[in-house]
Amino acid sequence: MSNVVSKEVQLARRPEGMPKLEDFQVKEVDIAAPGDGEVLVRNIWMSVDPYMRGRMYDRESYVPPFQIGAPLEGGAIGQVIASNSDKAAVGDYVQSMLGWREYFVAKGEEVQKVDTSSGVPIQAFLGTLGxxxxxxxxxxxxxxxxxxxxxxxxxxxxxxxxxxxxxxxxxxxxxxxxxxxxxxxxxxxxxxxxxxxxxxxxxxxxxxxxxxxxxxxxxxxxxxxxxxxxxxxxxxxxxxxxxxxxxxxxxxxxxxxxxxxxxxxxxxxxxxxxxxxxxxxxxxxxxxxxxxxxxxxxxEGKIKWEETVEDGIERAPNAFLNLFTGGNMGKMLVKVGPDKAI
CATH class of the missing domain: 3.40.50.720 (NAD(P)-binding Rossmann-like Domain)
Structure with a gap:
């Protein structure tokens, strides 16, 4: 597969106090074809979560801080569109921590297959079942x-x-x-x-x-x-x-x-x-x-949930900021791209 162009959200600067839209930037980057043992994934859903605010500080924590000028990271579910790995085949739905971007290449063992047999929407694996x-x-x-x-x-x-x-x-x-x-x-x-x-x-x-x-x-x-x-x-x-x-x-x-x-x-x-x-x-x-x-x-009908969805990778910073102002009901998600049959 030829190279693809992907939009990704980067940290433009470290927020002081309440984050602002100016603390983020959306960039277009070229994504190379997958190499040996790698897969190319097109993200469909990504998650924003309050813990991500801690990663915007330049300090030690239980996860490394985000780096300025680099894409942010977080839970995402996408579909494999090219594969040179025996860990995931084309068409598989996979979960990763490589959200905040439309496409990515990763080693096959860095993504986990999503079991779609349960019948719940795949984005539930970023929320209720995630x-x-x-x-x-x-x-x-x-x-x-x-x-x-x-x-x-x-x-x-x-x-x-x-x-x-x-x-x-x-x-x-x-x-x-x-x-x-x-x-x-x-x-x-x-x-x-x-x-x-x-x-x-x-x-x-x-x-x-x-x-x-x-x-x-x-x-x-x-x-x-x-x-x-x-x-x-x-x-x-x-x-x-x-x-x-x-x-x-x-x-x-x-x-x-x-x-x-x-x-x-x-x-x-x-x-x-x-x-x-x-x-x-x-x-x-x-x-x-x-x-x-x-x-x-x-x-048994004992667990129900709500989702608040923003459409498009460009809306990911808005979705994140809304977490701190009560702008979400239930799980806050970003629909990165359509779920297409492969």
Whole structure:
């Protein structure tokens, strides 16, 4: 196959505070034909996720920082359009971490085939059946040590991770309280996801009192996605021996100065609480259990999800920025290109 021209999104500069569109640039690059053991992939879907903000800082973390003038990276699903590898054939749908671009060449072992036999849309492997769903599963069940029938409080409950946390907890017979930033999202949480009480944190007034009213017996497991006043409210309402699964703190990702911790952290001692942060990649041993359980729950109608989609690779920066302003319902995705039969 002759060379193809691909658009890719690069980091133009390191954001200070809230990222801006000017921090990104879209470039056209030539993609060579695949060599021995390589595949050429045309991306169809790509994911944007809050953790990517951390990779825009020039600092050590659990993943290397993005480089200025280089394409960003992230979860993507595409189709093999040329192959010199026995790992993937032309027409196969594959998953990779080479999003933010229309085409790419990679070694066959650097992509993973997507099992399309389940009948779910392929983009679900970037959300409910992908990293966000796995994050919810590992965080709630292993880190949160959830027991059937407990009370669970979830921040950012309508997001890609939070919505799955809520529904796994309901599948386990738990009482679930979640927060979201609009009445529309709260309605979806109660009427579609089936949680017991959704709180609009922007209009509820005192969040601590709102959680107390929603869960008067207290909270056994808190799943943290937001930080700030949400963590303060959770600590106030935790029951003795409660567990806090610390997944993310999106309210602080764009801070230019460190914020002080919650003033009521002393409850960790008096209530004998357990707080643990986690990275999903440390829990991939749970993947077979995750696929088994999620497939079962989806088949039983216990897991539902929403997607917010931006069209075209040029819209990827907009999609990413919308994560920090509540501009998404459920999983935020970018449709990079059409799904064509090969």
């Amino acid at each position: 990293m966000p769903g796995m994050t919810a599963y590992a965080g709630l069940l292993r880190i949160g040590e959830l027991k059937d029938g407990e009370t669970v409080f979830v921040s950012a409950a309508s997001g890609a991770v939070g919505a799955i946390v809520c529904q796994i907890a309901k599948a386990k017979g738990c009482f679930v309280v979640g927060t979201a930033g609009s009445d529309e999202k709260c309605k979806w949480l109660e009427e579609t996801a089936g949680i017991d009480k959704a709180i609009n944190y922007k209009t509820c007034g005192d969040l601590t009192e709102a959680v107390r009213a929603a869960a008067p017996k207290g909270v056994d497991v808190y799943f943290e996605n937001v930080g700030g006043e949400h963590l303060t409210a959770a600590l106030e309402n935790m029951r003795p021996m409660g567990r806090l699964a610390m997944c993310g703190m999106i309210s602080q990702y764009n801070d230019t100065e460190p914020k002080p911790g919650p003033s009521n952290l002393i409850y960790m001692v008096g209530k004998s609480l357990k707080m643990q942060g986690f990275i999903v990649s440390n829990h991939f041993d749970l993947l077979p259990d995750f696929i088994r359980d999620m497939t079962k729950w989806i088949g």
